[in-house]
Amino acid sequence: MTAADAPAAPIKDSPHHVETVLWVRHWTDRLFSFAITRPASFRFRSGEFVMIGLPAREELGEKKPILRAYSIGSPSFAEELEFFSIKVPDGPLTSRLQKIQPGDKILLGKKPTGTLVLDAVRPGKRLFLFGTGTGLAPWLSVARDPNAYSRFERVIVAHGVREVAELAYRDFFTSEIFEDPLVGDEARAQLTYYPTVTREPFAHQGRFTDLIASGQIFRDLGLDQTAFDPEHDRAMLCGSMAMIKDTAALLETQGLTEGSNAEPGDFVIERAFVG
Ligand code: A2P
Numbered sequence: 001m002t003a004a005d006a007p008a009a010p011i012k013d014s015p016h017h018v019e020t021v022l023w024v025r026h027w028t029d030r031l032f033s034f035a036i037t038r039p040a041s042f043r044f045r046s047g048e049f050v051m052i053g054l055p056a057r058e059e060l061g062e063k064k065p066i067l068r069a070y071s072i073g074s075p076s077f078a079e080e081l082e083f084f085s086i087k088v089p090d091g092p093l094t095s096r097l098q099k100i101q102p103g104d105k106i107l108l109g110k111k112p113t114g115t116l117v118l119d120a121v122r123p124g125k126r127l128f129l130f131g132t133g134t135g136l137a138p139w140l141s142v143a144r145d146p147n148a149y150s151r152f153e154r155v156i157v158a159h160g161v162r163e164v165a166e167l168a169y170r171d172f173f174t175s176e177i178f179e180d181p182l183v184g185d186e187a188r189a190q191l192t193y194y195p196t197v198t199r200e201p202f203a204h205q206g207r208f209t210d211l212i213a214s215g216q217i218f219r220d221l222g223l224d225q226t227a228f229d230p231e232h233d234r235a236m237l238c239g240s241m242a243m244i245k246d247t248a249a250l251l252e253t254q255g256l257t258e259g260s261n262a263e264p265g266d267f268v269i270e271r272a273f274v275g
Contacts, residue, residue, distance in 0.1 A: 132239030
């Protein structure tokens with residue numbers, strides 16, 4: 001038998017990178033963050049999501065790894081990849097993922113994608129980033145990207161949660177980002193953090209939908225307007241299906257149109273992923 005007759009060796013082009021956990025931070029019994037190493041070939045735009053997961057446990061008879069889509073919380077140029085996750089006690093992935101430790105291996109998809117990117121919104125003056133729960137994750141990326149500040153005069157990160165304890169990254173948005181060597185100065189001048197809580201007393205209270213409909217959010221931000229201004233205001237939405245549906249409908253009644261990568265618009269949406 002010649003070499004030419006030999007069966008071709010199977011081409012093993014794995015769909016995933018295998019990366020290493022660098023750190024883990026637990027915020028509450030329902031929320032945690034972690035970071036993994038970034039492969040040199042991995043490119044993405046700030047605000048995109050990617051599949052991540054854990055290898056199959058063959059000893060338990062698992063045949064396939066479990067993967068879910070997660071927003072990347074790091075900006076496009078970062079050396080590590082940060083993620084913000086919910087913990088679901090019986091969730092197929094997060095019940096295991098919440099136990100990861102530095103040094104553990106994580107699978108990382110090779111095709112980051114998504115619409116919560118600066119390129120999918122038209123130029124404007126103000127960029128409103130609305131996230132509920134772990135839907136804050138893409139704003140960790142966008143708010144650390146200098147392009148956000150060169151394209152918009154003002155960037156507003158609005159985080160909606162049920163309880164005060166769920167305001168993860170509060171210290172980050174109220175102080176740490178101002179020390180960032182790359183965007184600290186811009187953030188100090190142009191970034192506003194707007195946390196709102198629905199089931200406990202807090203400085204800002206209520207759902208995004210109610211705060212927008214009543215005009216309260218604009219008053220709180222010191223803006224001389226009672227609704228979104230389609231000429232100058234742009235928005236991105238990330239969170240539960242219900243929040244996105246209701247908030248998007250409200251933005252549309254105020255004259256904003258939804259955009260995409262193919263056709264940039266006044267606002268873009270993406271569901272935050274759970275489970
Ligand atoms: P609420 O406490 O009134 O339900 P969740 O943890 O369920 O994803 O919710 C996160 C935040 O999003 C909560 O403050 C919740 O308010 C709010 N929320 C839930 N559904 C909607 C909706 N349809 N429109 C606006 N905000 C919503």
